[in-house]
Amino acid sequence: MTFSTALPLTGDGTFVGWSSSANKEANTTMPAAPRPRNRLLAALPPVIYARIAPLMKTVPMRRKQILHTQGLPIDHVYFPNGGVCSVMTMLADGSTIEVTTIGDEGFVGLDAFFGPRPIAHADTVVQVEDADLESLSVAAFRRELARQDAFQELMGQYAQVAIAQIMQTTACNAVHDVQQRCCRWLLMTHDRVHQNELNLSHEFLAAMLGVRRPTVSLIAGALQHAGAIRYHRGVVNIVDRAQLERRACECYAAIRGQFERLPAA
Numbered sequence: 001m002t003f004s005t006a007l008p009l010t011g012d013g014t015f016v017g018w019s020s021s022a023n024k025e026a027n028t029t030m031p032a033a034p035r036p037r038n039r040l041l042a043a044l045p046p047v048i049y050a051r052i053a054p055l056m057k058t059v060p061m062r063r064k065q066i067l068h069t070q071g072l073p074i075d076h077v078y079f080p081n082g083g084v085c086s087v088m089t090m091l092a093d094g095s096t097i098e099v100t101t102i103g104d105e106g107f108v109g110l111d112a113f114f115g116p117r118p119i120a121h122a123d124t125v126v127q128v129e130d131a132d133l134e135s136l137s138v139a140a141f142r143r144e145l146a147r148q149d150a151f152q153e154l155m156g157q158y159a160q161v162a163i164a165q166i167m168q169t170t171a172c173n174a175v176h177d178v179q180q181r182c183c184r185w186l187l188m189t190h191d192r193v194h195q196n197e198l199n200l201s202h203e204f205l206a207a208m209l210g211v212r213r214p215t216v217s218l219i220a221g222a223l224q225h226a227g228a229i230r231y232h233r234g235v236v237n238i239v240d241r242a243q244l245e246r247r248a249c250e251c252y253a254a255i256r257g258q259f260e261r262l263p264a265a
Contacts, residue, residue: 038079038134039105040158043263045150052144052151056134063129063199067108068120077109077141082131084192086208089122096123097173097210098185100166103192104131105259106158112138113145113159127204130193157262164258172251178211179219183248185209186229188255190238201234223247 036042036049044052061083068074070090078085085102099122102108111118118138145152172181185208189198202220206213220231228244230237238244245252 036079036134037081037104037131038107039264040107040154040262041079041134043154048149048151052136052140055140055144056136059133059135061126061129061132063126065126065129066123067126067133068122068124070120070123072120074109074112074118074120074138076135076137077107077112079107079134079136080104080131081133082193083126084128084130084189085124086127087122087124088207095210096207098169098208099173100162100169101127101185101188101192102162105192105262106162107155108133109138109141110159110162112141113155116142127208128189128193128198128200154263161258161262165255168251168255168258172249173210176249176251178209178215179222179247180249181209181251182216182219183223183228183244184252184255186236186238187241187244187248187252190241191256196238198236198238199234200236 036044036053041049056079059078061080067078067085080103082104085108086098087100087102088096088098090096102124108124109118111121116138145155172184176184182205185205186198189200190196202213202216205216205220209216220229220236223229223244224231226243228238228240228247230239
């Protein structure tokens, strides 16, 4: 997603006017990169990023990696440097559906923004691996929020946008047809991975959209026949993005518009 123009900063670096949850590999990771690749971190004033960078660790990103498990405490928040993480709700019959996605525009672990002892209300899983993640303990995250400076302002602004995305996705899942929702999902993923080739199986897309695998096969076949995508053995190539935008429901533009409210790096 392309962010809008950055908000103005004052001289002291503040904005004007305004994790089983933790991956087991975190114990063997490297310090966070000196220049943030996550766009939310990159939008922080340099003095504030320099303050929190030593508190973060870079965690490898693997497909199907579980970052947070429904019903368990959240120990870490994660700032993706690429790829796509999905927050998925599981129903009593075992079926799942995605309620929101997070990429390099935000952070995983929204519940930690609202309280000191967050519990995951859904599973959060890496669905498209494209980079790695910056891991920050919830304790450190909450301490930084308590400073009430630009870090809190930016995380709060992202939290508002993330909630708006969840609300829009809920409405989308309820009223729009599967092909429209599939096009929306492909466009949002394309925005986040910054390349035309996406590694997506039928099984994965079915889980994201809350439908059966044969339904996904029919939709992928129709989009390929129309020239919007090429699909072969779990790899989707975006061929005609403009056509996907025409076929997607209104929710793609609405969600993208929300994210464009965030400040740029």
